[in-house]
Amino acid sequence: MKDVDIYDQPLKVTGAVSMVELHNSPCYTLPPTDRRALAAVIECVEEIPCNPCETACPTGAITIGKDITTIPVVDLAKCTGCSLCVAACPGMAIYLKKYEFVENEAYIAFPFEYLPLPKDGDTVRLVDRLGNYVCDGTVLRVVQAKRNDRTTVMHVSYPNEYYERVVSMERLSKA
Amino acid sequence: MSYRIVDHPVLGPLEESEMVTITVDGKKMQARKGEMIAAVLLASGTSYFRKTVKVHEPRGIYCGIGRCTDCTMIVNGIPNIRTCITAVEDGMVIETQIGYGEWKKGDTHA
Amino acid sequence: MHKCEVLVIGAGPAGLSAALEAARGGAKVLLVDENSKPGGQLFKQIHKFFGSHEHRAGVRGIDIGTQLLKEAEELHIEVWLDAEAVGIFNQTEVWIIRDKQTSVTVKADRVIIASGAIENSVNFPGWTLPGVMGAGAAQTMINLHRVLPGTKVLMIGSGNVGVIVSYQLLQAGADVIGVVEAAPQLGGYGVHTAKVRRAKVPFYTRHTVKKAWGKDRVEGATIVQLDDKWRPISGTEFDVDVDTICIAAGLTPLVELAFAAGCEPIYTPLLGGMVPWHDESMKTSIPSIYLAGDISGVEEASTAMEEGRMAGLSAAHSLGYISDSDYHTHFEEAQRRLDVLRAGMFGQKRRDAKAAIIGHQRG
Numbered sequence: 046m047k048d049v050d051i052y053d054q055p056l057k058v059t060g061a062v063s064m065v066e067l068h069n070s071p072c073y074t075l076p077p078t079d080r081r082a083l084a085a086v087i088e089c090v091e092e093i094p095c096n097p098c099e100t101a102c103p104t105g106a107i108t109i110g111k112d113i114t115t116i117p118v119v120d121l122a123k124c125t126g127c128s129l130c131v132a133a134c135p136g137m138a139i140y141l142k143k144y145e146f147v148e149n150e151a152y153i154a155f156p157f158e159y160l161p162l163p164k165d166g167d168t169v170r171l172v173d174r175l176g177n178y179v180c181d182g183t184v185l186r187v188v189q190a191k192r193n194d195r196t197t198v199m200h201v202s203y204p205n206e207y208y209e210r211v212v213s214m215e216r217l218s219k220a
Numbered sequence: 221m222s223y224r225i226v227d228h229p230v231l232g233p234l235e236e237s238e239m240v241t242i243t244v245d246g247k248k249m250q251a252r253k254g255e256m257i258a259a260v261l262l263a264s265g266t267s268y269f270r271k272t273v274k275v276h277e278p279r280g281i282y283c284g285i286g287r288c289t290d291c292t293m294i295v296n297g298i299p300n301i302r303t304c305i306t307a308v309e310d311g312m313v314i315e316t317q318i319g320y321g322e323w324k325k326g327d328t329h330a
Numbered sequence: 331m332h333k334c335e336v337l338v339i340g341a342g343p344a345g346l347s348a349a350l351e352a353a354r355g356g357a358k359v360l361l362v363d364e365n366s367k368p369g370g371q372l373f374k375q376i377h378k379f380f381g382s383h384e385h386r387a388g389v390r391g392i393d394i395g396t397q398l399l400k401e402a403e404e405l406h407i408e409v410w411l412d413a414e415a416v417g418i419f420n421q422t423e424v425w426i427i428r429d430k431q432t433s434v435t436v437k438a439d440r441v442i443i444a445s446g447a448i449e450n451s452v453n454f455p456g457w458t459l460p461g462v463m464g465a466g467a468a469q470t471m472i473n474l475h476r477v478l479p480g481t482k483v484l485m486i487g488s489g490n491v492g493v494i495v496s497y498q499l500l501q502a503g504a505d506v507i508g509v510v511e512a513a514p515q516l517g518g519y520g521v522h523t524a525k526v527r528r529a530k531v532p533f534y535t536r537h538t539v540k541k542a543w544g545k546d547r548v549e550g551a552t553i554v555q556l557d558d559k560w561r562p563i564s565g566t567e568f569d570v571d572v573d574t575i576c577i578a579a580g581l582t583p584l585v586e587l588a589f590a591a592g593c594e595p596i597y598t599p600l601l602g603g604m605v606p607w608h609d610e611s612m613k614t615s616i617p618s619i620y621l622a623g624d625i626s627g628v629e630e631a632s633t634a635m636e637e638g639r640m641a642g643l644s645a646a647h648s649l650g651y652i653s654d655s656d657y658h659t660h661f662e663e664a665q666r667r668l669d670v671l672r673a674g675m676f677g678q679k680r681r682d683a684k685a686a687i688i689g690h691q692r693g
Contacts, residue, residue, distance in 0.1 A: 223477050223478040223479075223480075223481075224476065224477060224478075225472060225476040225477065225478060225502050225503060226591065227499055227600075228476070228501065228502065228636065230376045230390070230501065231376065231473065234476055242418055243670060258471075258475075259471060259475035259476075259477045262471060262475075262477045262478075262479055263477045267460055267461075267546035268460040268547060268549040269460070270544050277458060278459065278460050278545075278546050278547065279458065279460060280459075280460025280461060280463070280547065281460075281463055281467055281471075281479070282462070282464060282467060283448065283449060283461050283463070283464050284463065284464065284466065284467025284468075284470040284471060285466070285467070285470060286364070286365075286683075294692055304467075304470075305365070305366070307366070325480070
């Protein structure tokens with residue numbers, strides 16, 4: 046299968062959500078490029094009974110409702126980019142993003158549960174939804190908070206021409 | 221190659237353990253006290269635990285929880301011991317089992 | 331002969347939950363398990379659970395297990411480990427072998443069987459080689475014993491077990507070189523497959539393992555594509571370099587004790603095959619025998635805990651413990667929590683399958 050074909054294939058074939066499926070889902074709220082603050086982006090397109098993201102959010106920015114199979118929706122107006130939902134999501138399906146952190150650099154904060162961890166200032170290889178290398182990024186912060194229960198949140202800056210494409214980083218070689 | 225998971229993002233670092241001395245196919249080795257025999261052997265890179273009766277095919281673990289009996293070895297002279305659910309003890313003698321083993325009257329370790 | 335009021339066989343999430351509810355109700359409970367440690371599969375689930383707050387969503391399985399054990403200790407529930415239940419006679423007498431050497435008979439007024447399930451196998455030439463194992467066996471080795479069973483893994487099966495164990499193998503430091511799935515679509519939750527795919531693990535739908543080879547253990551395998559009638563397509567074979575092959579092809583309930591006791595069976599293809607029939611209170615065709623967890627149909631740990639609570643409540647209530655109104659209140663709460671878990675695109679099918687079991691007209 047050619048690379049370009051794989052990117053069009055659906056979630057139930059490749060394992061990763063395709064951009065078409067994401068854009069068709071109510072969950073996906075990529076913050077517009079002129080938004081100043083970080084905001085949560087959820088990539089959870091299936092109806093499964095699950096709502097810790099809604100429960101974790103301190104401002105009520107995430108809505109699922111009484112039927113907990115409802116797909117979560119982020120209200121960007123209420124989201125403060127606190128990252129509580131990033132660690133709370135059992136599916137590791139949420140990250141924070143901002144288009145302009147500094148000039149030409151975007152910002153992403155994503156969940157990461159591997160060892161070894163990089164250090165602040167390290168260069169890391171960032172990947173897309175299929176795990177393919179996209180570009181290098183710079184580690185801003187490696188957050189390991191007790192309330193996040195062993196889910197590290199990686200804060201990384203990267204060239205904003207890859208704003209939408211980057212979702213995570215390659216695991217580092219084993220220590 | 222070490223198969224031991226020394227540090228883990230959720231389980232944390234491997235804790236220190238009291239060690240015991242066991243003998244495997246004549247060779248003495250150190251093992252973490254109370255660990256399952258199969259885990260000790262996998263950690264040291266052992267490929268197989270026994271060989272079958274007729275064609276001597278190698279066998280290792282399969283179910284890992286004491287149900288399938290693929291992992292059986294001779295322990296302290298008693299054959300057909302499920303190593304995935306049997307813990308090591310100091311002085312234990314473990315041998316690769318070739319073919320059938322027979323339990324004699326009085327064998328109590330199952 | 332040892333006596334108790336409620337004997338629970340199996341100290342996994344279902345059995346623990348059943349023992350806790352029966353003990354809270356006031357019954358004299360004995361909880362037995364063949365393993366040297368309680369918890370069943372729960373202590374291998376290092377990931378955070380789904381559901382909502384009342385299901386302990388967001389909490390790792392291992393921590394839920396620790397919490398259940400703490401509650402059992404606080405209630406002073408009698409627990410026998412290294413105690414294998416090998417037979418049920420006269421519907422209430424359970425033969426148990428303790429420490430692999432001592433024979434004991436326990437006379438119980440009620441028996442709750444929570445014996446769980448066993449992994450299925452997929453048979454291909456070379457499947458008996460060391461290095462080919464159940465996905466659960468790999469999970470046991472990495473999460474319980476902290477040992478890698480291998481370093482280059484091929485996963486067969488893309489249901490939740492296959493993709494969760496694939497992720498956990500990556501966390502443990504192994505490489506997962508691919509996941510093959512015979513069906514045209516992946517089976518597990520999209521968020522689980524997405525995590526694994528982000529680590530650049532490829533998924534091969536409509537593919538299966540043709541054979542594996544190696545001298546003392548697995549050294550390689552051949553993967554082949556399947557057509558829409560599930561037949562291998564000649565010429566599509568490709569080889570992979572692996573030392574481990576994990577099989578995640580579903581689970582089958584461990585029903586021997588229940589059937590030997592005389593419980594009526596029923597066939598439920600979605601939930602694992604032959605299971606003992608049970609009503610909505612988790613009671614089998616034998617009034618003194620109840621079920622909970624995977625033995626009554628393969629689902630997940632969260633549903634096992636709710637079924638365990640329902641079985642424990644029902645058993646204790648049937649003995650005169652717990653008032654009718656308390657029983658109905660707590661039972662309905664557990665039933666509601668259970669219904670919430672059996673919802674959505676994955677859960678609805680399980681709900682229908684369970685309803686078919688319960689609603690079956692017994693002959």
